Structures are given as C-alpha cells and as structure tokens.
Amino acid sequence: MDLVLGVALWASPPCVKFPGLVVAALARRRLGAARRRRDGRAASSAASSADDGVGVDVTWREVSMTVRNGRTGMTRRVLDACSGTARAGRLVAIMGPSGAGKSSLLNALAGQVPESARVMLTGVLRANGADAGDGSGFRKAYVQQEDALYSMLTVRETLETAAKLGGSKDVKRTTETLLNDLGLAACADTRVGDAKTRGVSGGEKKRLALGVQLVGAPSVIFADEPTSGLDSFQAEKVMKTLSKLAKEHGKTVVCSIHQPRSSIVDLFDDLYLLADGRCAYFGPMSSARDWFENSADVTIPNDVNVAEYLIDIVSIDATSAETTAETSKRIDRIVKAMASNPPALAEDDVSKGLSTASDALALTGKRVGFWGQFPLLLKRSWRQVTRDKATNKVRLLTSLNSAMVFGSIFWKMKLTQTAIQDRMGLLQVSAINAAMSALMKTLTSFTKEKVIVNRERASKAYGVLPYFTSKLVAELPVGAFFPLAFGACVYPMAGLHPTLGHFARFCTILTVESFSSSALGLAISSIAPSTEAAVAMGPAVMVLFIVFGGYYVNQDNVPIYFKWLNKCSLIKWAFQGLCVNEFQGLKFETKRPFDQKTGEDVLERLSFQDATPLSSLRQQGNILSFLYLLTLYLLDTNAPKFAVMQPPPV
Ligand SMILES: Nc1ncnc2c1ncn2[C@@H]1O[C@H](COP(=O)(O)OP(=O)(O)OP(=O)(O)O)[C@@H](O)[C@H]1O
Numbered sequence: 238m239d240l241v242l243g244v245a246l247w248a249s250p251p252c253v254k255f256p257g258l259v260v261a262a263l264a265r266r267r268l269g270a271a272r273r274r275r276d277g278r279a280a281s282s283a284a285s286s287a288d289d290g291v292g293v294d295v296t297w298r299e300v301s302m303t304v305r306n307g308r309t310g311m312t313r314r315v316l317d318a319c320s321g322t323a324r325a326g327r328l329v330a331i332m333g334p335s336g337a338g339k340s341s342l343l344n345a346l347a348g349q350v351p352e353s354a355r356v357m358l359t360g361v362l363r364a365n366g367a368d369a370g371d372g373s374g375f376r377k378a379y380v381q382q383e384d385a386l387y388s389m390l391t392v393r394e395t396l397e398t399a400a401k402l403g404g405s406k407d408v409k410r411t412t413e414t415l416l417n418d419l420g421l422a423a424c425a426d427t428r429v430g431d432a433k434t435r436g437v438s439g440g441e442k443k444r445l446a447l448g449v450q451l452v453g454a455p456s457v458i459f460a461d462e463p464t465s466g467l468d469s470f471q472a473e474k475v476m477k478t479l480s481k482l483a484k485e486h487g488k489t490v491v492c493s494i495h496q497p498r499s500s501i502v503d504l505f506d507d508l509y510l511l512a513d514g515r516c517a518y519f520g521p522m523s524s525a526r527d528w529f530e531n532s533a534d535v536t537i538p539n540d541v542n543v544a545e546y547l548i549d550i551v552s553i554d555a556t557s558a559e560t561t562a563e564t565s566k567r568i569d570r571i572v573k574a575m576a577s578n579p580p581a582l583a584e585d586d587v588s589k590g591l592s593t594a595s596d597a598l599a600l601t602g603k604r605v606g607f608w609g610q611f612p613l614l615l616k617r618s619w620r621q622v623t624r625d626k627a628t629n630k631v632r633l634l635t636s637l638n639s640a641m642v643f644g645s646i647f648w649k650m651k652l653t654q655t656a657i658q659d660r661m662g663l664l665q666v667s668a669i670n671a672a673m674s675a676l677m678k679t680l681t682s683f684t685k686e687k688v689i690v691n692r693e694r695a696s697k698a699y700g701v702l703p704y705f706t707s708k709l710v711a712e713l714p715v716g717a718f719f720p721l722a723f724g725a726c727v728y729p730m731a732g733l734h735p736t737l738g739h740f741a742r743f744c745t746i747l748t749v750e751s752f753s754s755s756a757l758g759l760a761i762s763s764i765a766p767s768t769e770a771a772v773a774m775g776p777a778v779m780v781l782f783i784v785f786g787g788y789y790v791n792q793d794n795v796p797i798y799f800k801w802l803n804k805c806s807l808i809k810w811a812f813q814g815l816c817v818n819e820f821q822g823l824k825f826e827t828k829r830p831f832d833q834k835t836g837e838d839v840l841e842r843l844s845f846q847d848a849t850p851l852s853s854l855r856q857q858g859n860i861l862s863f864l865y866l867l868t869l870y871l872l873d874t875n876a877p878k879f880a881v882m883q884p885p886p887v
Pocket residue numbers: 304315333334335336337338339340341342356495
C-alpha cells in the first residue's frame with residue numbers, strides 16, 4: 238500500500254507531489270502513534286491506578302544517569318545510584334553545588350530527561366509502589382526553570398485557557414481557586430508581559446507557571462529552581478506557595494534549589510543533598526544538623542545557614558591538588574556514611590491521609606477534541622497577535638518607512654527606456670522587502686512560542702493540527718496588513734501601472750509572498766534549536782532565493798542542477814508575477830531601433846513571456862502549502878521525546 242501510494246505521488250505533478258508526500262508521511266506517523274497508544278493503553282491504565290487522588294509517594298532506587306561525550310567518546314556519570322522517597326504532603330528540596338546533578342535528578346524523576354543516544358538513564362521509579370519508570374502512573378506537574386507563557390494574555394486568561402484545555406469541570410471556579418491559592422488575585426487582569434511590554438513580576442510569573450501546571454490536578458509537583466532569578470522576597474513567596482500545596486493539599490513536592498535563605502530552608506520537610514551525582518544526605522531537614530554531627534563527623538556552626546553550609550561541605554575545592562584531594566575525601570566519607578547509616582525518615586504523618594483531588598481542580602476526565610481546542614487556541618493566538626502593539630507598531634513603521642524610501646527613490650517613474658530598469662529594480666526590492674520582513678518576524682517569534690507549545694504538547698494539552706491551523710487563521714489579517722500598507726504607499730508614489738486591477742494584483746502578490754516567507758520562517762524555526770540558530774539559517778536560505786529571484790540570473794541561464802532552486806524561490810515567483818502585472822500592456826518611448834517598445838518585449842527579455850499573474854500566484858500557493866505541511870510535519874516529528882528509565886543493571 239505504501240509502495241503504491243509512494244509511486245503514485247512520485248509520478249504526480251509537483252503541486253500535488255510535495256504536499257501529498259508530507260500528508261502521507263504525517264498520516265503514516267499518526268497511524269503508527271495511534272497503534273502504539275492503543276497497545277500501551279492497557280499498560281498505562283494499570284499504572285495510573287497508583288494515583289488514586291489520596292496522595293502519591295514517589296520512590297526511586299539506584300537512579301543513575303550517564304552521558305557520553307560525542308567528541309571524545311568518554312562517558313561521564315552524572316547521577317550515581319541515587320535512592321530516596323518523596324512523600325505526599327511533604328516538600329523535598331534537592332540541593333547541591335552547581336553541576337552536582339540536581340536538575341538531572343529532578344528531570345529523571347519527572348520523566349523529563351530529553352531522549353538522546355548519548356544519555357543512559359537507569360533505575361527504578363515507583364508511585365505508591367507501582368512501577369512508574371515509563372513516566373506514567375501518576376499525575377504530575379513539571380515547572381521549568383524558564384517561564385514560557387503567552388506574554389499578551391492576562392494572568393486570568395492564561396489560567397482559564399489552561400483549565401479549558403485541561404478539561405476542567407468548572408473553569409471559573411478552578412481559575413478563581415488558583416488565583417487565590419497562588420496569591421495572584423491582585424494581578425489577575427494584568428498581562429504576563431515580556432521584554433517589550435511590562436507585565437507581572439518575576440515571582441508572579443513563576444507562580445502563574447505553577448498555576449498552569451496545577452490545572453491538571455497533579456498529585457506530584459516537580460519544580461526546577463523555582464526561585465532562580467527572583468529577589469529573596471519573591472523567592473520566599475514562591476516557596477511558601479509550594480509548601481502550602483504540600484501541607485494543605487497533600488501534594489508531593491520535589492524541587493531543586495540553589496542557596497536558599499534561612500526562612501526558605503525552614504519550609505523544607507526533607508533534604509536531598511547531592512555531591513557530584515551521589516547522595517550525600519537524604520532525610521528530614523530538621524535532622525540534618527544532628528546527622529552530620531553524629532554520623533558524618535561534620536560540625537555545623539550555630540550561626541550559619543545550614544543549607545548553605547552543607548552545600549559548601551559537599552563542594553570540591555579545586556584551588557590546588559591538596560584541597561581537591563582533601564575535599565574529595567571528605568565527600569567520599571559523607572556519601573559512605575549516608576549509605577551505611579542513613580537518618581530515620583520522619584513519621585508518615587500526612588502521607589495518604591489527605592486527598593489531593595481538590596474538587597475545585599477536578600477534571601471532567603476527558604480533554605476537549607479538535608473542535609474544542611481550535612476556538613480556544615484561535616482566541617489565544619488572536620489575543621497574542623493583536624495585543625502586541627509594540628511589535629505591530631514597529632512592523633507598520635518599517636513597512637511604511639521602506640515604502641517611503643522606495644517611493645522617493647523611484648518617484649513617479651516615466652515610460653522612458655531607463656525607467657524599465659527602475660521598474661524592475663523596484664519590483665525586485667519590493668519582493669525582497671516583503672519576504673525578509675515576514676521571515677525575520679516569524680523566526681524571532683516562533684522559536685520562542687515553540688517552547689510553550691512543546692511544553693503544552695508534552696502534557697498532551699492539544700494536538701499539533703488544531704494549534705497550527707488556529708495560529709495561521711489568527712495571524713492572517715495582521716500578517717496581510719503590513720504588505721498591504723507597503724503596497725498602498727509605494728504604488729502611487731512610484732507611479733506604477735495606474736489601474737485599480739493592477740494595484741490589487743500587486744498587493745495580492747506581495748501578500749501571498751509574505752505568507753510564503755512567513756511559512757518558510759515557521760519551517761526553519763521548527764527545526765532550529767534556538768532563536769539565534771533560526772536567525773542565522775533563515776537569511777542564508779533567503780539569499781539563495783534572492784539570487785534565483787529572476788532579476789540577477791535570467792531563468793533560462795540557470796544551470797540545470799540549480800533549476801530546482803529556481804523553482805523553489807518564492808522571490809522569483811513574486812517578482813515574475815509583479816513584472817507581468819506591471820509590464821503587460823505598457824508602451825515605452827523609443828529613440829533607437831533596438832529600444833524595447835512594449836512591456837511584452839521586456840517580459841520576453843526576462844523569459845517571463847509565458848507567465849501570467851495567476852500562474853505566479855498558483856506557484857506561490859504551492860510553495861506556501863508545501864511549507865505549511867512541512868512545518869506541520871516537523872512540529873509533529875520534532876515533539877520533545879523523553880528517555881524512559883531502564884531497569885538498573887543486575
Ligand atoms: N544531556 C546532557 N549532556 C551532557 N551533559 C549533561 C547532560 N545532562 C547533564 N549533564 C551534565 O551533568 C552535570 C549535572 O548537570 P545538572 O544540570 O543536573 O546540574 P545542577 O546541579 O542542576 O547544576 P546547576 O545548579 O548549575 O543548575 C553537569 O556537569 C552537566 O553538564
């Protein structure tokens with residue numbers, strides 16, 4: 238079947254072939270995923286019974302993680318046989334020096350270690366005694382170090398959207414409960430904000446990121462450095478929120494933390510101290526001082542912050558060979574003492590006693606489907622695009638500015654022989670300008686948005702299809718506005734073909750080209766690992782399209798091995814359409830016998846004699862649909878994948 242379909246598509250014309258191949262690949266993948274889901278459903282439903290809404294104890298044994306260096310081939314042990322338990326109603330703080338493995342351990346427990354051939358994760362993870370090594374078995378929230386939120390939505394809108402997508406039973410109540418519980422009621426109607434627009438504070442953003450995760454009614458909350466980048470007041474507020482979620486709602490809270498102040502240390506129930514990937518202490522925070530003094534021969538002065546002092550104790554001092562050897566020996570001694578004589582765990586006072594299923598956070602049990610997700614995501618994208626006044630203002634100003642500059646340079650062109658070149662020049666720079674501004678805007682915005690989408694998709698909030706289609710629809714009017722504004726300004730200034738029909742076609746060609754360019758930006762951003770990489774890749778591709786844009790190299794002279802590039806160049810199709818639209822029907826003044834008399838002569842010299850504005854638009858439409866489908870495919874295949882914990886070697 239695959240073979241027949243493949244041959245049929247291969248033999249079809251390009252406008253069917255490329256989109257068809259992408260759709261077929263996407264459909265094939267979807268079917269495979271559905272089959273895998275069906276096969277795995279039985280297993281995961283058995284595991285999910287571990288989360289019965291009355292508190293989840295997460296236990297890990299012998300968790301190790303090794304990372305192979307791709308260049309040297311050397312393997313490094315990042316986590317070394319770490320064991321411990323996080324119990325319901327308690328807040329466990331993972332602490333240690335920088336590079337000790339805090340984030341790695343947290344990610345391993347949360348099932349968030351990115352899948353890689355170089356990373357090996359082994360160990361046993363259990364939730365209330367049931368195997369949870371494949372990441373299933375309990376409802377969890379994972380709060381990343383970097384806050385990834387839509388900047389133009391208010392705090393309330395952000396929580397409402399998350400609640401609706403998450404399948405909340407009572408969205409209004411869930412939102413209000415979260416606003417109050419997280420101390421966000423005062424800023425509920427403030428926009429989240431970003432570098433361009435002032436919004437909520439860093440601490441409020443962090444609590445909002447936590448709130449977004451809480452709509453899924455998780456039993457276990459993992460937070461990586463929830464206080465990083467916050468001042469001590471905000472840091473304490475965030476930690477108090479996490480502590481409250483443990484104490485009052487029976488959640489199991491595990492967070493990694495760096496240099497907490499004393500008032501924050503007082504909120505920790507248990508401490509998991511890491512030293513170079515090994516467990517140097519795991520037990521109640523309140524027992525740490527006694528245990529270190531009695532079992533590890535470490536005296537902690539009375540007037541110090543215990544947490545900070547312990548981090549110093551398990552840090553390697555690399556100032557000299559002697560200090561390195563001495564501190565390594567001390568760490569070995571502490572790790573050995575921990576393995577042979579661990580502190581007693583606190584009485585199991587809260588675990589299993591408190592329901593984690595707060596009824597305000599109750600879920601309907603089923604998530605909304607495509608038609609439920611589409612309007613929600615459309616509304617969110619629409620708000621994000623239309624409310625971003627700062628970006629839109631800059632885009633409008635640059636469009637008008639370019640139009641003014643081009644319009645002044647090519648002011649009221651006449652029908653002389655020299656004006657032929659001017660017309661071609663103006664049409665080429667207009668095509669380049671429309672393409673470049675759409676490309677750069679997409680490259681910078683979509684790489685950031687992708688982080689949010691990846692996170693939401695990892696928690697299965699929605700599918701790639703409703704997200705992508707809603708985004709395209711929401712961005713359509715705003716995306717079309719800027720090339721139209723450019724066209725409306727430059728066209729009369731330059732004195733281009735003066736009929737309404739020609740003007741309308743000029744604007745349409747530029748608008749479709751700007752969408753194609755934006756689609757190219759989406760495809761590049763889907764594979765680029767960062768904004769910087771995308772911004773480097775995008776213009777490099779566009780320069781090739783400009784070279785084959787029909788102005789610098791005549792399409793009849795393009796070497797055979799570059800013909801395909803000539804066909805892919807969205808600049809070329811736009812330039813061709815603009816030229817045909819402009820030159821057809823024009824008559825030029827002639828002085829010499831070899832002068833070009835008509836616009837048709839000009840088009841023949843450019844090898845555009847057989848083209849029509851419609852055929853150019855059709856080709857642009859093919860490129861556009863191919864790039865949209867490619868982006869859809871790339872977003873689907875490049876969804877973040879996480880390593881599954883393998884059983885420890887026997
Ligand atoms: N996927 C990976 N590839 C290469 N090295 C890795 C990987 N994951 C972790 N490491 C290495 O493992 C060590 C521990 O990293 P980790 O991020 O867990 O430290 P950390 O204790 O969270 O540090 P920090 O306090 O600075 O955040 C680091 O040296 C890091 O470079």
